[in-house]
Amino acid sequence: MVDPSADTIMTFRDRMTDMRKGPFAVALSLTTAVASFAVMGPAGADPDPVAGPTLVRTDQGVVQGEARPGHRLFQGIPFAAAPVGDLRWRPPQPARSWSGVRDATFPRSACAQLPGVGSPLTSFEEDCLYLNVATPDRPGRRKLPVMVWVHGGSNTAGSGSTYNTSKLAVNGDVVVVSINYRLGALGWLGHPGLETRGLQAGNYGLLDQQAALRWVRHNIGAFGGDARNVTLFGESAGANGICANIASPTAAGLFHKAIAQSYGCAAPTNTPATAEAAARAFTEAVGCDDENTVAECLRAVPVKTLLDVAKTKGLRAGPVAGGDGVLPLQPAEAIERGRFNRVPVVHGSTLDEMRLYVSLIHQRPITTARYEGLVRSTYGDKADRVLARYPVSRYPEPRIALSTLATDHGNVISTCEHVKAFGLFRRAGVPVYAYQFADRTAPPLVDVPGFEEGAEHATELSYLFPGLLGTLNAEQQRLSDTMVGYWTSFAHRGRPSARNAPRWPAHRSTGDVLSLGIGEDGVHTTDTSEQSNCAFWDEIGPVPPVALF
Known part of the structure; x- marks a missing residue:
C-alpha cells in the first residue's frame, strides 16, 4: 500500500483538473553460445521442441533467460537504441547488436520518472527501452498467441517489469511481452522545435510502443510466439496508448486484437495546439526559450531537472493527435470515419x-x-x-x-x-x-x-x-x-x-x-x-x- 504525501495529493489534484480535457551479465562460455545456435536456428524459427530452453537468439544477439516454475522468463531485452544524447526527443532507432550471450535474467532500468501514487519507482535513466518475455515452459512446436502489455502510470510513471505475467502465460498458454516506453517530458513533449523529418513532436512514447511491436514481429517466433496473432493490451495510460495505436496508421499490421482497460477510446487526447502551449511553458521554465536553440538547449538539460520542472508545471503527458501521419485524427474521429486499425476489442x-x-x-x-x-x-x-x-x-x-x-x-x-x-x-x-x-x-x-x-x-x-x-x-x-x-x-x-x-x-x-x-x-x-x-x-x-x- 502507499502512504500518499501532500506533494502526491497536489500532483493528483492538478492531474484531475486536466482529466476532463483529455489525458492523463552472467557470462556464458563461447562453446555454450555456439551450441545454442545449432539448437535454436535463426530468429523467428520454431523453438526447441525440448521444454524450457533458456537460450534464444534475437536479431541483435543471443539472450540467456531463466527457467521458473511453469514458464521461462527473459528480462531486459533492448528493443531500440538508448534514446540519449542526440537521440533524446527523436523517434526510436534500432538497438545495437552484441556478441556472445546477453544476461536476460534481471530487468533493466525503468524510464526516467519520479515516484507517484501506486509507483514507488525513481529513475533518472534514459537508457530504458527494454522489454521482458514470459513464455510457457512446455514441449510442442505450435506457435502461441502473443500478448503485449503497455503499463499505466499517467504516462509519467511505471515499468513493464513491475508486472508478474506468469499466470497469463502459464494458465492462458500465451507468450506475454511487457514493455517500457519513454515517460513524462522525455516521452511526450510537443515543442515544434523538436520536430524531426515532418513528425509531430510529442509522440515519442507512442513510437516506442510501436518499435516494441516491430521487435515482436521480427523476434517473437524464436520464443515460441506467433507474430501473426498479437494482442496489444494496457490499463489507464497504457490503455490511452492502446486507443492511440488503434487510430495510428503507423501501427497498422503490428497487432491483431486490442484490450483497453480503464481509459475510454472515445475520449480526446492532446492536440498540437495544447501540446505546444504546454511545451512552451515547460521550455521557458527550464531556461530553453530561444527558438533557434531550443532543441540543443533541451538536450543538454539534466534528466532530474526535466523531471522536477515537469512535476512543478503539471505537464500533461500523452499522445498528440492531428499533427502528422502517426496519429492524424483523434481516436474517436478515426473510429467514426473508419480510418483505424480494424481489430476485435475488449474494452x-x-x-x-x-x-x-x-x-x-x-x-x-x-x-x-x-x-x-x-x-x-x-x-x-x-x-x-x-x-x-x-x-x-x-x-x-x-x-x-x-x-x-x-x-x-x-x-x-x-x-x-x-x-x-x-x-x-x-x-x-x-x-x-x-x-x-x-x-x-x-x-x-x-x-x-x-x-x-x-x-x-x-x-x-x-x-x-x-x-x-x-x-x-x-x-x-x-x-x-x-x-x-x-x-x-x-x-x-x-x-x-x-x-x-x-x-x-x-x-x-x-x-x-x-x-x-x-x-x-x-x-x-x-x-x-x-x-x-x-x-x-x-x-x-x-x-x-x-x-x-
Whole structure:
C-alpha cells in the first residue's frame, strides 16, 4: 500500500483538473553460445521442441533467460537504441547488436520518472527501452498467441517489469511481452522545435510502443510466439496508448486484437495546439526559450531537472493527435470515419474508478455542504438537477457521492465515456466485448484510512498480475482464474470465454456489458449506461472547465 504525501495529493489534484480535457551479465562460455545456435536456428524459427530452453537468439544477439516454475522468463531485452544524447526527443532507432550471450535474467532500468501514487519507482535513466518475455515452459512446436502489455502510470510513471505475467502465460498458454516506453517530458513533449523529418513532436512514447511491436514481429517466433496473432493490451495510460495505436496508421499490421482497460477510446487526447502551449511553458521554465536553440538547449538539460520542472508545471503527458501521419485524427474521429486499425476489442472500466482520486484529494471526510458546494461551482444552473440525481442521502458519505458522480461522467475514465466508446466500435463494425470490473473487496491501489475504496481505478490488475496490489482470497482467486481465461482466450481466438463461466456476448446493446464480480452470480451481464445515468449526462452536457474537486 502507499502512504500518499501532500506533494502526491497536489500532483493528483492538478492531474484531475486536466482529466476532463483529455489525458492523463552472467557470462556464458563461447562453446555454450555456439551450441545454442545449432539448437535454436535463426530468429523467428520454431523453438526447441525440448521444454524450457533458456537460450534464444534475437536479431541483435543471443539472450540467456531463466527457467521458473511453469514458464521461462527473459528480462531486459533492448528493443531500440538508448534514446540519449542526440537521440533524446527523436523517434526510436534500432538497438545495437552484441556478441556472445546477453544476461536476460534481471530487468533493466525503468524510464526516467519520479515516484507517484501506486509507483514507488525513481529513475533518472534514459537508457530504458527494454522489454521482458514470459513464455510457457512446455514441449510442442505450435506457435502461441502473443500478448503485449503497455503499463499505466499517467504516462509519467511505471515499468513493464513491475508486472508478474506468469499466470497469463502459464494458465492462458500465451507468450506475454511487457514493455517500457519513454515517460513524462522525455516521452511526450510537443515543442515544434523538436520536430524531426515532418513528425509531430510529442509522440515519442507512442513510437516506442510501436518499435516494441516491430521487435515482436521480427523476434517473437524464436520464443515460441506467433507474430501473426498479437494482442496489444494496457490499463489507464497504457490503455490511452492502446486507443492511440488503434487510430495510428503507423501501427497498422503490428497487432491483431486490442484490450483497453480503464481509459475510454472515445475520449480526446492532446492536440498540437495544447501540446505546444504546454511545451512552451515547460521550455521557458527550464531556461530553453530561444527558438533557434531550443532543441540543443533541451538536450543538454539534466534528466532530474526535466523531471522536477515537469512535476512543478503539471505537464500533461500523452499522445498528440492531428499533427502528422502517426496519429492524424483523434481516436474517436478515426473510429467514426473508419480510418483505424480494424481489430476485435475488449474494452471496459471499474465500477468505482474515481474513488481513487477522490480519496487522495479528500483524505478526510467532507461535509454535505462541501459536496453540494463543489457540485454547484462545477455545474452552475444545472447543479440542482445533478444534486437531485446524486443526493448525499443515497450514499454512505459525501465522498462516495462525489466519487460516484465523477465515475459516471466527466473524465477520460468515466463509465459513460466507455459507453460512448462501446458504441463507436460497434457502429464501426468491429467486434467489441465490454466489461466492468465490480469486485468491491479487491485490494486497493491506495488504502486511505476510513474510506471504502471499492472497485477503484487499477483494482482489476491484481486479478491478471498476481501479487501486484495484494494477496487474493479463494473467492477472488476464482474471479482471477475467470478473468485470465477471458483475456487469454480472446488472445487465442478473438472471442473471450472461460471455463465454468458465463458466456460473454459481443456488445450489441447497452445491456451487453459483462460485470466481473465475486460470488455465485458475480459474473453477469449488466447495463452500465442505465446504472451510470448516461442518458441524463447526455442532457447535462460536458463538464464546464471548473475543477470538481
